[in-house]
Amino acid sequence: MTILMMVMGDGGPPPTARLVAKFAGGDPEDYAMPGMVLHILYGVIAGGVFAVGVPLLGLSLSSIVVAAGLGLIFGLVLMVGGMMFWMRMVIGMEPNRDMMMMFGTVHVVYGVVLGAFLGAGILA
Secondary structure, eight states: OHHHHHHHSOSSOOHHHHHHHHHHOSOGGGGHHHHHHHHHHHHHHHHHHHHHHHHHTTOOOOSHHHHHHHHHHHHHHHHHHIIIIIIIIIIOOOOOHHHHHHHHHHHHHHHHHHHHHHHTTSOO
């Protein structure tokens, strides 16, 4: 998802670079790489939460279609959480329509691919 975000983005630093800059001080451009590393770390943690959390909720990841559907829902939750909480409340940015479309697309793709990957039983 991080790579897709880089390809679809506007060439500027990711929102996570703005988060790093907010706490470290300086310009988000100076923190593009740490921002991408932070974003990848978020993705790994979110994937683990999904893989462990879905079965704990009593749902099954044994069907690729069901798992991809659950991943779609998870991607939408990440999208809304990212836009409402991280971007607006924590970072204090007001994303434009293009950024929101890109942000939404990559998070939904992430969720579907994550669900399909787990549903395919590749890790089992």
